[in-house]
Amino acid sequence: MLAVVGTIPDPDAPLVDAPLALENGILTANGMPLPPDRGTPALLGAAAVACAHLGIDLPHALLVGDEGLGKGSRALYAHLERILPDRGYSTLAFHYLQPDVDWHNRVLLAVQTMKPCPRLVADAGFMYAAKMSGEALAYDLFTPDAGELAFLADETAPHPFYTRGFILQDDSRVEDLVGRAYEHGNAAACLLVKGSVDRVADKTGVLSTVSAPSEEAMEAMGGTGDTITGMACALVEYGLPVAKAGHVAAQANRYAGELARPNPGSQIGDLLPHLPAALARAMKEAR
Amino acid sequence: MVFGKLFKKRPAKRPGGDKADRGLLVFENTSEVIRAEKMLTAEGWHIKVMGPPPEIQRGCDLVLEFPLIEELNIRRSLEDAGTAPLEVVPVTGPLLSPVDLFQVKDFGEHLMVRAANMKITVEKSTRTIVNISGGGCPDVPYIAARLIGHTLDDAPRPRDIGHTLCGYALNLAFDKAVEQCSP
Numbered sequence: 001m002l003a004v005v006g007t008i009p010d011p012d013a014p015l016v017d018a019p020l021a022l023e024n025g026i027l028t029a030n031g032m033p034l035p036p037d038r039g040t041p042a043l044l045g046a047a048a049v050a051c052a053h054l055g056i057d058l059p060h061a062l063l064v065g066d067e068g069l070g071k072g073s074r075a076l077y078a079h080l081e082r083i084l085p086d087r088g089y090s091t092l093a094f095h096y097l098q099p100d101v102d103w104h105n106r107v108l109l110a111v112q113t114m115k116p117c118p119r120l121v122a123d124a125g126f127m128y129a130a131k132m133s134g135e136a137l138a139y140d141l142f143t144p145d146a147g148e149l150a151f152l153a154d155e156t157a158p159h160p161f162y163t164r165g166f167i168l169q170d171d172s173r174v175e176d177l178v179g180r181a182y183e184h185g186n187a188a189a190c191l192l193v194k195g196s197v198d199r200v201a202d203k204t205g206v207l208s209t210v211s212a213p214s215e216e217a218m219e220a221m222g223g224t225g226d227t228i229t230g231m232a233c234a235l236v237e238y239g240l241p242v243a244k245a246g247h248v249a250a251q252a253n254r255y256a257g258e259l260a261r262p263n264p265g266s267q268i269g270d271l272l273p274h275l276p277a278a279l280a281r282a283m284k285e286a287r
Numbered sequence: 288m289v290f291g292k293l294f295k296k297r298p299a300k301r302p303g304g305d306k307a308d309r310g311l312l313v314f315e316n317t318s319e320v321i322r323a324e325k326m327l328t329a330e331g332w333h334i335k336v337m338g339p340p341p342e343i344q345r346g347c348d349l350v351l352e353f354p355l356i357e358e359l360n361i362r363r364s365l366e367d368a369g370t371a372p373l374e375v376v377p378v379t380g381p382l383l384s385p386v387d388l389f390q391v392k393d394f395g396e397h398l399m400v401r402a403a404n405m406k407i408t409v410e411k412s413t414r415t416i417v418n419i420s421g422g423g424c425p426d427v428p429y430i431a432a433r434l435i436g437h438t439l440d441d442a443p444r445p446r447d448i449g450h451t452l453c454g455y456a457l458n459l460a461f462d463k464a465v466e467q468c469s470p
Contacts, residue, residue: 009429038420039428068426068450070357096425098451099356101308124423125453132307145421147404156380158307158355160404160423161452165388219392220399220408222420222431264397264408265417 002237003060003087003118004047004230005080005126006040006095007072013065015075017083020058022048025273029061035269040095042223042268043123046230046275047093053276054238060089066098073098073125077107084110091237092118093229094126099159104129108138119236122188123229131186132158139188140242143229146174146195153177155184174199175206192232192246194225198254200246207243210250215257223268228253231279244286252282306378310355312365313339313346313374320349323370327353330364342381346373356424359458360450386456389463398467402460405453407434409464414438416464424451439465 018030036045066072151160181187198210235245255278335352386403399408408418419431445458
C-alpha cells in the first residue's frame with residue numbers, strides 16, 4: 001500500500017492515521033474532508049484519483065495540522081517513529097513537513113526497520129531535510145522543481161532561500177545542476193525535475209524529458225507539482241519502475257493541463273477531473 | 288526485533304550534520320544577546336549561546352544558535368521586542384546570504400514573480416493575488432489560503448503570518464510583486 005505523510009494548513013486539525021476515502025469526488029480521511037486545493041491534500045487528491053484509475057488501494061494518509069510552527073510536524077514525526085516499524089507499506093511518500101534534520105534521521109531509522117523497506121519518495125519540506133541530513137541516497141525519488149533543484153545542487157545551502165546566486169535556477173543549466181546534486185550526494189536514486197521541460201534523471205544523467213503539450217499557465221498554478229508527485233507515487237505503487245513512473249506522471253500532468261485549459265488564476269481542482277483520461281493516454285503511450 | 292534495534296546504525300551525517308538546519312543570530316553587543324536568549328528561551332525555542340565562527344566579522348563575541356527554518360518567526364519576535372539581530376546566517380555557510388534574484392514572468396493579464404522556491408501570481412488589472420506556488424514548509428499552504436483572492440493592498444503580508452524560510456522567500460516575492468504592479 002502507498003502511504004502519504006504530510007500536513008494540512010489548519011493548526012487545529014488533529015493527527016490522522018487512516019485510509020483515504022474518495023466518494024463523489026470528495027476526499028476524506030477518518031471523516032475529515034481534504035479539499036485538494038494545494039499542498040499535501042493536492043498530492044493526496046491526485047494520488048487517490050490515480051490509484052482509483054489503476055485499480056489499486058487508495059493511499060493511507062498520515063496527516064497533521066501545521067501552519068508552519070512545526071508543532072504538528074514534530075507530533076507526526078514522533079508518531080511515525082513509533083508506528084512505522086510495524087507497518088507494511090510498499091511505497092512511502094513524505095511531503096509538506098517542517099524540515100528538521102534530527103527528526104528526519106529518527107524517522108528514517110524507523111523506516112529502515114520496516115520489512116520489507118518501502119520505496120521512498122520525498123518532496124517539499126521533507127526533501128529539504130533529507131538533503132540537509134546527507135541521506136538523500138536513501139530515497140528512491142525526489143521531485144524538485146527548478147528552484148529546488150538548484151538547492152539540491154548547492155552543497156552549502158540549508159534551504160532554497162539560501163541557494164547561492166551563481167547556482168540559481170536556469171532551465172539551460174538543469175543537466176549541470178543534476179550532475180552537481182549527484183556529485184555531492186544530494187539527490188535520490190531518481191530525480192523528477194518539474195519545469196518548463198520535465199526531466200527524469202539518475203546519477204548517469206537525464207534519462208528522459210517531457211516538454212509537450214505545454215500549458216504555460218500551469219507554472220503559476222499552486223499544486224501542479226503536487227499532482228505530478230501524487231501520480232508518480234501511485235504509479236510506483238502500481239509497479240512501474242521509478243523512472244518510468246516519473247515520466248508517465250509528468251506526461252499525464254501535461255495532458256490534464258491540456259484538457260483543463262487553465263489560466264494563471266486556475267486552481268488545482270480544475271485539473272483533477274482530467275487526471276484519469278490524461279493518465280490513460282500517458283500510460284498507453286508508455287507501453 | 289530487539290537485536291535489530293540494538294545494532295541498527297544511525298544514518299551517517301555530513302560534516303556539521305546535526306547543525307545543518309541551524310542558523311546564527313548576530314547581535315551588536317552582549318546585552319542584546321542575553322536579552323534575546325532570555326526572551327527566546329521563555330518562548331520555548333531551542334537556542335544556544337556560543338562563540339561566532341571566524342567568517343562573521345560583525346557584532347559582539349557571542350551569537351545565538353537557533354532553528355534556521357523558523358527564521359521568519361524568530362526574527363519577528365526579536366524585532367517586536369526591539370532586539371533585532373544585526374545579521375542572520377546559516378551554520379553551514381556563515382557567508383551565505385538570502386536569495387536576491389527574482390524572476391518575473393508576464394502572462395499578459397497576469398504577472399508571476401519568483402523568489403528562490405516561491406512564486407506569487409497577480410492579476411494586473413485588479414492587483415488580486417490569484418495563485419501562490421512552490422515552497423515546502425507547512426506555512427506555504429496556510430499563507431496561500433489567506434492571500435489568494437485578496438489584493439496586494441488588503442492581503443496580509445507573508446512576513447506577518449508566515450513562520451519559516453519559505454514564508455520569508457514568499458514575502459520577498461510579494462514585495463517584488465507590489466513594486467512591479469505599482470501604478
